[in-house]
Structure formats: C-alpha cells, structure tokens
Amino acid sequence: MNNFVFYNPTKLVFGKNTVEKIGEYLKKDKIKKVLFLAGGGSIKKNGVYEKVARALFESSIEKVEVLGVRPNPVLSKVKEALEVARREKVDAILAVGGGSVIDSAKAVAAGVNYDGDVWDFYSGKTRVKEAIPLYTILTLSATGTEMNGNSVVTNEETLEKFSFSSIHVYPKVSIVDPEVQYTLPPNQTVNGAVDAISHVMEYYFDGTRNTQLIDRVDEGIIKTLVETTEILLENPKDYEARANFALSTTLALNGISGMGHSGGDWSSHAIEHALSALNPEVAHGAGLAVVFPAWLTYVKDLISDKLVRFGMEIFGREDGISALKRWYKKIGAPTTLRELGFEREDIDKLVNIASKMTPMGRLKKLMKEDVRKILEIAF
Amino acid sequence: MNNFVFYNPTKLVFGKNTVEKIGEYLKKDKIKKVLFLAGGGSIKKNGVYEKVARALFESSIEKVEVLGVRPNPVLSKVKEALEVARREKVDAILAVGGGSVIDSAKAVAAGVNYDGDVWDFYSGKTRVKEAIPLYTILTLSATGTEMNGNSVVTNEETLEKFSFSSIHVYPKVSIVDPEVQYTLPPNQTVNGAVDAISHVMEYYFDGTRNTQLIDRVDEGIIKTLVETTEILLENPKDYEARANFALSTTLALNGISGMGHSGGDWSSHAIEHALSALNPEVAHGAGLAVVFPAWLTYVKDLISDKLVRFGMEIFGREDGISALKRWYKKIGAPTTLRELGFEREDIDKLVNIASKMTPMGRLKKLMKEDVRKILEIAF
Numbered sequence: 001m002n003n004f005v006f007y008n009p010t011k012l013v014f015g016k017n018t019v020e021k022i023g024e025y026l027k028k029d030k031i032k033k034v035l036f037l038a039g040g041g042s043i044k045k046n047g048v049y050e051k052v053a054r055a056l057f058e059s060s061i062e063k064v065e066v067l068g069v070r071p072n073p074v075l076s077k078v079k080e081a082l083e084v085a086r087r088e089k090v091d092a093i094l095a096v097g098g099g100s101v102i103d104s105a106k107a108v109a110a111g112v113n114y115d116g117d118v119w120d121f122y123s124g125k126t127r128v129k130e131a132i133p134l135y136t137i138l139t140l141s142a143t144g145t146e147m148n149g150n151s152v153v154t155n156e157e158t159l160e161k162f163s164f165s166s167i168h169v170y171p172k173v174s175i176v177d178p179e180v181q182y183t184l185p186p187n188q189t190v191n192g193a194v195d196a197i198s199h200v201m202e203y204y205f206d207g208t209r210n211t212q213l214i215d216r217v218d219e220g221i222i223k224t225l226v227e228t229t230e231i232l233l234e235n236p237k238d239y240e241a242r243a244n245f246a247l248s249t250t251l252a253l254n255g256i257s258g259m260g261h262s263g264g265d266w267s268s269h270a271i272e273h274a275l276s277a278l279n280p281e282v283a284h285g286a287g288l289a290v291v292f293p294a295w296l297t298y299v300k301d302l303i304s305d306k307l308v309r310f311g312m313e314i315f316g317r318e319d320g321i322s323a324l325k326r327w328y329k330k331i332g333a334p335t336t337l338r339e340l341g342f343e344r345e346d347i348d349k350l351v352n353i354a355s356k357m358t359p360m361g362r363l364k365k366l367m368k369e370d371v372r373k374i375l376e377i378a379f
Numbered sequence: 380m381n382n383f384v385f386y387n388p389t390k391l392v393f394g395k396n397t398v399e400k401i402g403e404y405l406k407k408d409k410i411k412k413v414l415f416l417a418g419g420g421s422i423k424k425n426g427v428y429e430k431v432a433r434a435l436f437e438s439s440i441e442k443v444e445v446l447g448v449r450p451n452p453v454l455s456k457v458k459e460a461l462e463v464a465r466r467e468k469v470d471a472i473l474a475v476g477g478g479s480v481i482d483s484a485k486a487v488a489a490g491v492n493y494d495g496d497v498w499d500f501y502s503g504k505t506r507v508k509e510a511i512p513l514y515t516i517l518t519l520s521a522t523g524t525e526m527n528g529n530s531v532v533t534n535e536e537t538l539e540k541f542s543f544s545s546i547h548v549y550p551k552v553s554i555v556d557p558e559v560q561y562t563l564p565p566n567q568t569v570n571g572a573v574d575a576i577s578h579v580m581e582y583y584f585d586g587t588r589n590t591q592l593i594d595r596v597d598e599g600i601i602k603t604l605v606e607t608t609e610i611l612l613e614n615p616k617d618y619e620a621r622a623n624f625a626l627s628t629t630l631a632l633n634g635i636s637g638m639g640h641s642g643g644d645w646s647s648h649a650i651e652h653a654l655s656a657l658n659p660e661v662a663h664g665a666g667l668a669v670v671f672p673a674w675l676t677y678v679k680d681l682i683s684d685k686l687v688r689f690g691m692e693i694f695g696r697e698d699g700i701s702a703l704k705r706w707y708k709k710i711g712a713p714t715t716l717r718e719l720g721f722e723r724e725d726i727d728k729l730v731n732i733a734s735k736m737t738p739m740g741r742l743k744k745l746m747k748e749d750v751r752k753i754l755e756i757a758f
Contacts, residue, residue, distance in 0.1 A: 001394075001619060001622045001623065001626070002394065003393060003394025003395060003396075003397065004393050004394060005390065005391065005392050005393070006390070006391040006393070007388075007389075007390040007391070008387070009386075009388045010386075011384065011385070011386040012384065012385040012386070013384050014382060014383050014384070014385070014638070014639070015380075015381065015382025015383060015639075016382060017382075018382065209619075210619035210622070210623070211623075212603050212606065212607070212619075212623045213599060213600065213603040213623045213626050213627050213630070214626075216595075216596075216598070216599025216600075216602060216603060217595075217596050217599050217630075219595070219599075220592060220595025220596050220598075220599055221592065221595075223595060224591050224592040224595060227591065228591070240380060240588075240589035240591075243380045243589070243639070244380065244589070244590075244591045244592045247380070247592050247593075247638065247639070248592050251592070251596075251635075256630075256635065259393070259626065260393070260394075260622070260626070
C-alpha cells in the first residue's frame, strides 16, 4: 500500500425526499443568491426543477438560471454561465443535473474570481486558488463528481477534452435522491454503471500491491453495480437497487476506492476523452465500455493474477476480460469502436487527439504508438 | 437502505514517515502553541515523542505537555488537561496516542471555551457548540476516533462511562503511520481488532435491510482485520499487514461502514462500557470480545439470515456466532466474563451500571432484564 492523504469535505445528503432540503442547507450557509445551472430538459419533466424552485422560494433565496448544459459539456457554455455569475454577483452555484452540469459548475465556481481564461485550469496553465461555494443536486448517478474535486470539459475549438482537480471545488453539499432517477432511460443507467466500474478499475488495476482492504471495497462496489444494473434494467423504479447503485457510483470516485493507490492509472479515461472529443455524441460511459477492455487486453500480462481474482470475484470466471466484455454486451453497452460509429480512418484522428496527453498511465506508461495499438484492439 | 447524511472533514494522512509532517500541517493552519496530550510511556520508547518534538521545534510551534492519560480515560485527567489548556491559552490540541488520548483530547478541545462542567457533554446536559482545533497522531489502531467526532470517558466518581459525539471535534488532521505500531504488545493488536470488528458489527447487525453495498464494504473490513491480525501475531513488523489493519480500523468507524444504517445498534458497546467502568483494567476490546457474541446469541432469531451470510463470508462456516467466538479464542481474546476476572456477584453491579443507559439498542430495544440475560450468557 502506498502513502496517501484523504480529505473530502463534501456533505453527502442521501435518500428519499432530500431534494426539497436544498433551501435549508443554503440558508444555513447564509446564501442569498445562486446561479442555478442545469440541463433543463429532464428536470422539468420529472418534477425536480419545480421542487428546487419551491425550496429556494420558501427559503427566500434568489436564483438566476442558466439552462442548456449538454452531455460532454463544452467550454463555451461554461463561459456563458461564468458571465452571468459575474454580472449577477451570485454567492454560490447550485448545479442540478448529472456529471456534465456539475463539472461545468465547478469551472464556474472556480472561474468567478479568476481574471484569466477559465480554460487555464484545464490546460494546466494555472491552478485553482479559490472558488465560490458549490451545491449540487444529482439527477444521474455515474461520474462521482458530486463528491470530488474533478471537472472535465471539452474545448470545442481545439477538440481538447481536459480535466482539472482542486480541493476548492468539492461541493459543499451534494444531495442524492435515488427516486429522481426512476425515469432515466436505460442506456443512461448502463453508461453510469460502466463509468463508475471504470473509475474503480483505474485504481484496482494500476499495479499497486498489498491493497487488500481497498481491493475488497472496490470489488464490493463493482459487484453491487453489476447486481443493481441488472435489477434496474428490469425495474427502473426499484428504490433499493437505485439507492445501492447511486451510492456505489459516489464511492467509486470520492477517494475511498483509491486509498493507498497513488492516484490510479487513468489511461483508459484519457483515451476515451479523445473519442468523445472527436464525436460528442459518444457518451463517456459508452466510450469506456469500448476502451477499458481494450486497455486491459493490452496490459494483461502485467496484471494477470489480478485479472483472475477480478473475474472470479465479480463474475465467477477466471477470464476477467472476457467476462467483463460479455457483461457489457448483456446490459447493452457497446464493446467496439465500430459500434460507436467510428471508421478505421478515425483511428489516426483519435491517436492524434489522445497523443496530446501522452505519456499517460501508471501501470504501463503509454506513448502514441501504444495508444494506437489499444485503439486497434478496440476497433 | 435508510436516508443518511455523511460529512467527515478530517484530513487523513496515512503511511510511512508521516509523523514528522505534523509540523508543516500545524504551521499551514497558523497554529503557534499546542497542548501536547499523550500517555507518555510507549511514545518515549518508540521514538514518536522525539519525532514530534523535533517537528514542532523545527516549525517553531510551542508545546505545553500533559502526559499520563491512561487506558479507559478518566474525567479527572481531562479536567487537569483542560486547566492547562486554558491557563496556557493554546491554539490547538495535539493528541499523540491511541483512543484514550484522542478521546480525552476531544473533551479538552470542546471544553476550553465552555463555562460549565465538561461532563455536561457526556451526560447530555448540553451539546458541544464549538471547539478549538484538534490534531492527532495515532499510535494504536483500534477505536477509529482519529476520523470521527466521538469521545468516551469515564467519570470515576459515578462509575459512568459515557460518550458524546460532535462535528466540532473531528480532528482537523490525523496522521496514521503504521510503522509506529510495530512495537505494540500482541494483546493490544488483538483488542484493536476486536474493537474495530465490533464497530462494523454494530451497523451490520442492526436489522437495516437492503444495504448490499455497505454489507460488502463491512465484510471487506472484517475479512481484512481477521487476515491481518493473524499475520501480525506472527510478525508484528509486517508493514503491509499493519497498514491494511490500520486503515480497516479507521474505516470501521468513520461513517462509511454505517452509511444507510440509521446509526447502528450499539447495545454491546453500552454494556461493555459497564464492564470497564466497574473494572478499569478491562480493555474495551477485551470486554467487547465477551459481550458482542453474547448479545448476538440473545438476538439471533432476529438476524438469522445475516448471521449465516456473515459466517460464510468471513469464516466459511454457517454458524456465524460460534465461528466468531472460535476466532476470538484463537487470537487470544477472552470470550467469557469469568476470563475477564468478574464473579457471578458482579452481574448485579454491571446490570445496575448498564441500566442507566436503558432502553438501549435498535435491532431490539433492551431493558434492564435483557441486559441481565445477556450478561448471564456472557458469564
């Protein structure tokens, strides 16, 4: 096990009928005016928008709305929200949505008092030094962003999908009410499962040794995601499955699943970011379902014992990679680049985008040519 | 799964050569003068005292020492430290030791600016409203106090061993360096394992249903404690076993093991507190090794399925209670009140002390007569 520092100051408010509590949490912190950031479509249909609006009204908290954040969120939308946040002098950001909304909100929270270009945080030109408080209401369990300091955004002009991480943008309070996810389309549940499983696997397969406790925690998260995804595809309104699924996705990337791991590998994530940068229609989870097994295949000799353990613990089969791919197919996730709509000619473009991030990885340091081989396996 | 709020603002600094970092953490927070609270015996022998003293000196942080905190810490010692903390106007408390030292330090941190009797926090007369910052260096992994807001202290005059819990006394930074535990006597490792396993079991067996994810996390913690305790009894200097053991005890009671459980049962803990209140020579872990299996036996019909699952997952045997007791014997923990030195006549006294806390429990509400029956099973 490696040395680590764990610090996660987000207050997680979890369970039924918790959305309406947002007013009291904001009031307790003396917030008077929020930037309400959201996608806008689903929360108006499933009643979340109305509940939040009423809670804010009842706590006398003013809101300025910026709606229309899309999956694979883009820099231009962040800048639009940032302008509103500055002009309206909001005290805090309230993000209501999934990973895209919350990740965009983190950039806004960090950018309000920063004089330069908010992209500087992503490009690594500067580090986040402060942020206004961020509150979130999660409507799609997947990325774990509700309880960490990570943000991923695409710069549409450069086709760069980059991330930053800062202690300053951990949400102050995150509300996770599994019931609001009853109406999610099945493919979003599937993509969420793949995303969260991939987060855990980035640590689990990073080559760190003697992580017995966290291996068990990680296997527990993955097993629960496998079990609850299957239940939810049958019955999307099974509360207990939604709740266990949601908590699994949060714990998959709030620091616990990687304790003692020195940060994880993250090559699969970096390569996937090239996929959704090139084609924003590719959901992050769907991209990971294709890339992660290909990466595992490419590095399998370095982690052969762990792959057997993984396969046996999660699927009861020794061949961990095939078992994982078989399960992805079973739940309707794509497993090849072709299924995502990419052509063989796209591999060059993907390699070029991904190579901005090379060398990448911890288990095996990947260069441009390694990325090409992984994408060829994935094709 | 039940609704819950998780909020744990402690920064956990974990691993080799971390003790000496205390100076920089205090300095970053602009602390100038600390109350250095410790037991005093072992830390002078194992080099921890010297490392801490040097780190403080190098960061120009003044220290005022109060040594001599004993296992099953007592109110009089807390009051002594409190007087020094007030007189010397310290900015923070630095607790260096195990659960007794850190629990005492929490009372001091909360008591410094409180005008009344610090026992009021334990008796429930008042709630903690503020505290000066607390920093800890853990030298004995067992109670989990390094990453929670709980404090247990004995009032020697009334023989009450009571607790309080407050968000204000979560340590700001806790340093856990597994190497400093190489020289622990085997029975302290055993007691620590039993204590931490009992913490997890207080949630696991509290009757909450549909906690699939946290059941797996809890089983992972217990399995790791079982595995690493056995290794450490053979080789107390096995770093990886010490590290996995230490992290398991922290996660056993930092809120994660009880997510969705509405607080756990805690009857076994309450009954054990009577044991060590009557006889302060009884280590908390040793007392729990006796009481918990007796409580499980008393309530077994309410949790029969869970007991089978527990037995199979942890020990590969269906009868969870006997398997647990057999393992406690194997590692040298006591399993009867008699082995702890109690006589049959003591049962009345124990029942009287424990009955101050009745009704207790969540799975089954226990009254005075229930406690007597459990103690008779334990005898």
